[in-house]
Amino acid sequence: xxxxxxxxxxxxxxxxxxxxxxxxxxxxxxxxxxxxxxxxxxxxxxxxxxxxxxxxxxxxxxxxxxxxxxxxxxxxxxxxxxxxxxxxxxxxxxxxxxxxxxxxxxxxxxxxxxxxxxxxxxxxxxxxxxxxxxxxxxxxxxxxxxxxxxxxxxxxxxxxxxxxxxxxxxxxxxxxxxxxxxxxxxxxxxxxxxxxxxxxxxxxxxxxxxxxxxxxxxxxxxxxxxxxxxxxxxxxxxxxxxxxxxxxxxxxxxxxxxxxxxxxxxxxxxxxxxxxxxx
Amino acid sequence: xxxxxxxxxxxxxxxxxxxxxxxxxxxxxxxxxxxxxxxxxxxxxxxxxxxxxxxxxxxxxxxxxxxxxxxxxxxxxxxxxxxxxxxxxxxxxxxxxxxxxxxxxxxxxxxxxxxxxxxxxxxxxxxxxxxxxxxxxxxxxxxxxxxxxxxxxxxxxxxxxxxxxxxxxxxxxxxxxxxxxxxxxxxxxxxxxxxxxxxxxxxxxxxxxxxxxxxxxxxxxxxxxxxxxxxxxxxxxxxxxxxxxxxxxxxxxxxxxxxxxxxxxxxxxxxxxxxxxxxxxxxxxxxxxxxxxxxxxxxxxxxxxxxxxxxxxxxxxxxxxxxxxxxxxxxxxxxxxxxxxxxxxxxxxxxxxxxxxxxxxxxxxxxxxxxxxxxxxxxxxxxxxxxxxxxxxxxxxxxxxxxxxxxxxxxxxxxxxxxxxxxxxxxxxxxxxxxxxxxxxxxxxxxxxxxxxxxxxx
Numbered sequence: 078x079x080x081x082x083x084x085x086x087x088x089x090x091x092x093x094x095x096x097x098x099x100x101x102x103x104x105x106x107x108x109x110x111x112x113x114x115x116x117x118x119x120x121x122x123x124x125x126x127x128x129x130x131x132x133x134x135x136x137x138x139x140x141x142x143x144x145x146x147x148x149x150x151x152x153x154x155x156x157x158x159x160x161x162x163x164x165x166x167x168x169x170x171x172x173x174x175x176x177x178x179x180x181x182x183x184x185x186x187x188x189x190x191x192x193x194x195x196x197x198x199x200x201x202x203x204x205x206x207x208x209x210x211x212x213x214x215x216x217x218x219x220x221x222x223x224x225x226x227x228x229x230x231x232x233x234x235x236x237x238x239x240x241x242x243x244x245x246x247x248x249x250x251x252x253x254x255x256x257x258x259x260x261x262x263x264x265x266x267x268x269x270x271x272x273x274x275x276x277x278x279x280x281x282x283x284x285x286x287x288x289x290x291x292x293x294x295x296x297x298x299x300x301x302x303x304x305x306x307x308x309x310x311x312x313x314x315x316x317x318x319x320x321x322x323x324x325x326x327x328x329x330x331x332x333x334x335x336x337x338x339x340x341x342x343x344x345x346x347x348x349x350x351x352x353x354x355x356x
Numbered sequence: 357x358x359x360x361x362x363x364x365x366x367x368x369x370x371x372x373x374x375x376x377x378x379x380x381x382x383x384x385x386x387x388x389x390x391x392x393x394x395x396x397x398x399x400x401x402x403x404x405x406x407x408x409x410x411x412x413x414x415x416x417x418x419x420x421x422x423x424x425x426x427x428x429x430x431x432x433x434x435x436x437x438x439x440x441x442x443x444x445x446x447x448x449x450x451x452x453x454x455x456x457x458x459x460x461x462x463x464x465x466x467x468x469x470x471x472x473x474x475x476x477x478x479x480x481x482x483x484x485x486x487x488x489x490x491x492x493x494x495x496x497x498x499x500x501x502x503x504x505x506x507x508x509x510x511x512x513x514x515x516x517x518x519x520x521x522x523x524x525x526x527x528x529x530x531x532x533x534x535x536x537x538x539x540x541x542x543x544x545x546x547x548x549x550x551x552x553x554x555x556x557x558x559x560x561x562x563x564x565x566x567x568x569x570x571x572x573x574x575x576x577x578x579x580x581x582x583x584x585x586x587x588x589x590x591x592x593x594x595x596x597x598x599x600x601x602x603x604x605x606x607x608x609x610x611x612x613x614x615x616x617x618x619x620x621x622x623x624x625x626x627x628x629x630x631x632x633x634x635x636x637x638x639x640x641x642x643x644x645x646x647x648x649x650x651x652x653x654x655x656x657x658x659x660x661x662x663x664x665x666x667x668x669x670x671x672x673x674x675x676x677x678x679x680x681x682x683x684x685x686x687x688x689x690x691x692x693x694x695x696x697x698x699x700x701x702x703x704x705x706x707x708x709x710x711x712x713x714x715x716x717x718x719x720x721x722x723x724x725x726x727x728x729x730x731x732x733x734x735x736x737x738x739x740x741x742x743x744x745x746x747x748x749x750x751x752x753x754x755x756x757x758x759x760x761x762x763x764x765x766x767x768x769x770x771x772x773x774x775x776x777x778x779x780x781x782x783x784x785x786x787x788x789x790x791x792x793x794x795x796x797x798x799x800x801x802x803x804x805x806x807x808x809x810x811x812x813x814x
Contacts, residue, residue, distance in 0.1 A: 092811045124654055124677070124778060127600060127627045135680075135744045142746050193804035203797025207790045215792045222800070265747035269732070269739055282738045295745055305603045305630050308657045308680065310733065310740020314605070 078177045086174065086182025087189070094152075094190040104194040107144050111202035114140055116209060137202075138298045141225045142291055145195065147257050149229045152187050153236015154253035157348060159246035167356040176349050184237060184341065191229045195222065220301045227333050228294040232260070234341035235290075241344040260291045279315045286312070287328075290336040297329040377401045384409035391415050391423070391431065400444070406452070417442045417449070425451030425481075432456045439486070440468040446475040457486040461514060466491045467505070470498065470524075478503060488516035489537055492524040492545075501530045507537035512559055512581070521545040525567075529553060539563045542570075546589075550575060560585050561602065572597065582607050583629065587614040590644075595622040602629045610656065613638035619646040625654075632656040632679065636663050649673045652778055658684045667693030675704040675776035680743065681733075682707060683725045685766050688735040692768070702771035712774045723772035724765035728755040731763040 094100055114136050157180075160166040169179060199222040236253055243249035268285045271277060277285075286292045296313070300306055306317045320328050380398055382388045382405065388397075392413055394404045400419040408427030414437055417423065421444070433439035433456040440454055449468065458465035467486035470476045471493045479501040483489050489505030492498055505518045518537030521527055523544045531552040534540055540555050542548060542564035550572035555561040561577030562584035564570070568591055575597045577583035581604025586592060599610035608630025613619060616638040626632035632653040639646050646669045653659045659679035664687055671694060676682045682705060685691060696702055700718065710721035729748040733740045742748055755762045 088811065095808055095811060124625070124627060124652060127655060138744050139746055139749065193808065196800045196804050200797045200800030200802075203793050204801065207794035207797060215790075215796055218793065219796060261746050262750045265742055265745055266750070269742060269747065269751075272736055272738055273732070277738065279738055282741060286741050292742075292745065296741070299744055305608065305657060307603075307605065307608065307630055308740075309743060310737045312738050312741040 078175060078181070082174050082178040083182045083185065086179055087186040090183050090186025091189050094187060095193075100190060100194065103144075103148055104197050107140075107194060107198040108201040110140055110144070111137060111198045112205045115202045115206045135299065135302060137221065138295055138302075141195075141221075141228070141298075142261060142295060145191075145225050145229050146232045146260055146291060147254075148194070149191055149232035150236040150239075150253040150257050151250060152191065153233045154239050154243070154249035155246050156183055156187060156237060157240040157344075158243045158249040161244065161356060162246050167353070170356065177345065180237075180345050180348050184233065188230055188233055191233065192226050195225050195229060199225070217302050221298050224294055224298050224301070227330075227337075228290065231290050231333055231336035231340075234337045234339075234344070238340040238344040238347075241347040260289055264289045265292065279312050283312050283316055287332055290333060293329050293332045293336075297326065297333075300325065300329075377403060379403045379405060381405050381407070382411075383407035384411075395419065395421065414438070415440045417447055418444055420444045420446050422448040423450070423452070424448070425453075428453055428482075430455060433458070435459075435485075436465075438464075438466045438469050442468070442470045442473050442476055445473050447473060448477045448479075450477065450479045450481065453482045453484065454486065455484040457488070459487055459508065459510070459514075461487070461516060464488055464491065464516065466516070469493065470495045474498070477501070482506075486516070488520060489518040489534065491517070491520045491522070492527060493522045495524045495527075496545075497526045498524060499528045499530070500532060501528070502532065504533045504535070505537055506535045507558075509536065512538065515559070517541050518555065518558060521548070521567075534558060542567045546570065548572075554578070555580060559604070561599070562586070564589065568592075576600070577602065577610075580604070582609045582612065583626075584611040585609065585614070586611070586616055589616055590641075591618045592616060593620045595620075595624060598625045598627070599629060599632070600625070600627045604630070608657075609634045609661075610653075612636065613646075615640045616646070617641045617644040619648070621646070621648045622650050624651045626651060626656060626659075627653075628655045630656065631658045631661045631684075633660040634662075635660070635666050635669065638666070639668050644668065645670055650777060651675070652677065652776070654678060657681065660684070661686060662691055663687075664689035664691075666691060669694040670698060671696055672698045672701060672703060673773070673777055675706075675773075675778060677704070677706045677776055679706075681730055683767050684730070685734055688731055690764050690766055696767055696769040697771040700771050702769040702773060704773040704776040705769065706776070708772045708774075710772065717774050719772040719774055723767070723769040725767040726763055726765035727752060728761065728763055731766070734766075 203218060239252045240249045272282055299309060306313045317325050380388060380394045380402060382391055382394045388394045390413060391406055391411055392415055395417060398404055398419065398421055403422040403424060405424050405426055406429045408429050410430045410432055412432050412434055414433055415431060430453040431439055435456050435458060437458050439457050442449060454467045457467055466488035467483040467490060468478055469491045473495045475497045476495055477499045478490055481503045483505045485508055487508055490500055490503060500519060507515050507518065515538040517539045518534030519529060519540045521542040525546045527545060527548050529550045534555045536557045538558055539560040540562050544566045546568040548567060548570045552574045554576045556578045559581045561580040565587045567589050570592050572594045573596050578600045580602045583599035583602040602608055602610055610626035610629040610632045612634040614636045617640060648669060648671045651674045653674060654677035656679045659676045659682045661684040664685050705723045708719060708723045710719040712718065713720050729751045
């Protein structure tokens with residue numbers, strides 16, 4: 078694998094995506110909503126020197142959880158499947174580049190584009206709040222942005238996995254939309270229902286929740302934003318007591334890393350085994 | 357005539373020696389260089405002036421004396437025992453720095469102990485490196501004013517109390533500052549007035565039991581495990597206090613009430629605590645009502661937490677602002693036995709979504725705390741892990757769409773206020789322009805844009 082070629086593919090992929098209208102539309106929507114949420118939540122006031130900024134950023138977490146996984150999954154889902162469908166992939170591979178260079182180049186290119194969107198969204202919202210005069214802890218804000226970037230990286234990987242298994246882009250998109258719904262609502266809803274019916278203990282709820290990358294992102298963000306982990310109830314307290322204040326972050330980052338690497342490598346394995354006539 | 361006067365004077369001074377108070381002066385290198393010595397040679401009612409310097413001794417005041425520090429003298433116990441013990445009524449101890457008590461919790465090593473000494477005044481002292489700070493035992497009618505107590509740098513469980521009253525009613529505790537101690541605590545000490553104190557970084561900012569008819573006002577309780585926890589008392593009035601950032605693990609109450617009757621809580625600020633206000637079996641007498649009005653309860657994880665059986669609280673004109681959960685009923689249930697409005701006026705709720713058609717400041721639709729997700733987490737606390745997840749919103753949406761799964765409201769306020777009432781004392785002010793947020797955010801916009809333009813050009 079030649080890094081030069083990977084970077085070349087990456088730039089090509091990024092440049093193509095940036096020309097795409099979805100990028101502008103998506104970035105615009107995300108920025109506008111982030112700005113709106115932050116402005117409504119801060120409304121620039123404090124009482125006797127105290128602000129509710131932690132809760133503000135919490136509403137931003139919700140927005141990120143709805144937007145970022147959707148775009149990451151669908152972008153990933155389209156990536157390989159559509160090129161296979163159009164036949165452009167075999168054309169690309171007829172050039173002196175290997176499959177691995179194409180694969181990782183594509184992943185990095187798309188990832189950077191999504192990161193651009195997230196960065197611009199957080200940036201515009203931050204500028205707006207600063208102008209309106211709603212301070213807050215900048216470090217926490219930047220860490221939330223960083224966590225969003227990690228979330229995008231892992232779900233883009235999942236999208237690539239779906240794409241590598243699919244022959245048609247439409248099928249890949251369908252699966253990705255379902256996965257989005259699953260990660261964001263259905264999975265948690267299932268855990269909640271099970272907890273109520275089977276009266277699950279603290280450990281079981283924690284383990285089930287940590288299986289979901291969306292939930293991992295949320296827990297990490299809340300722990301960053303709130304000095305009191307009790308906000309997540311007995312399960313949150315148990316997690317922090319068991320793993321320690323720093324340990325829990327290592328754990329959450331490791332889960333996020335696994336959710337990035339495992340699907341991506343699985344996708345690569347499938348992709349690299351495709352025969353020429355299957356491309 | 358003159359001779360007669362002198363004779364009379366001599367006779368009176370002989371028969372009433374106390375009426376002719378003497379003043380003794382203690383100073384380093386002076387005729388009297390030890391405070392204990394001065395106490396021994398003094399008579400009841402005398403004044404002892406102690407000049408600046410460090411006195412390494414343990415002091416026992418066994419006569420009614422005034423000890424006045426001039427130039428901030430320091431009394432150092434050298435890390436052993438109790439430093440100052442007062443055992444006579446109506447003493448005054450003022451203007452000293454007291455430091456270096458022992459560290460035993462079981463025998464209660466203290467900075468200043470006042471024992472069986474009614475009417476004793478402890479004022480304008482600084483206490484440092486002491487286990488307990490000021491400890492009144494069986495000493496009613498005292499005054500503790502303008503002292504600063506800084507506790508030893510120990511873990512919370514092995515610290516002592518900053519100020520402790522034990523069977524000492526009618527005491528005034530005014531304008532003291534307690535830092536890093538355990539509690540400001542009172543047992544069997546009614547009719548107490550606590551005003552203008554600041555208690556920070558301790559366990560309980562204020563803690564008392566079996567102490568009736570107390571008034572506390574204008575105090576600040578900040579960064580403690582619990583702002584105040586009041587138990588088994590009647591007729592408690594507190595107003596204009598600030599309870600902020602009390603965030604102890606598993607506790608973190610701004611104020612907690614346990615078996616408390618006839619409370620009047622007015623104009624207090626409960627802000628950024630884990631739980632702003634916690635009510636457990638209060639009031640517990642069948643004919644008692646508590647009044648909780650004009651308080652601001654803002655930015656807490658839970659605004660007010662109630663045990664499900666709580667009744668007979670009148671809760672009006674309060675402002676519930678941006679608490680993650682405004683009202684919690686532990687274990688689920690409704691709070692219908694309480695009054696959330698009176699004569700057409702209720703509370704302000706920042707999550708109220710109604711409207712005010714006739715512009716009288718009162719919303720036309722009742723405020724109902726009836727979140728399905730909140731009901732779930734009140735009943736199954738383990739589900740709190742899903743706070744701030746989209747699933748919480750999804751569940752609310754489902755409850756709106758299918759009213760059959762909509763829960764009974766925890767609280768129904770028929771006259772919700774349209775705008776918050778924040779007392780003048782706690783101004784709501786705008787925060788200024790934030791450079792530290794502005795520039796990183798600007799960079800976050802500009803860097804991708806530049807990269808985009810660069811890619812476009814090449």
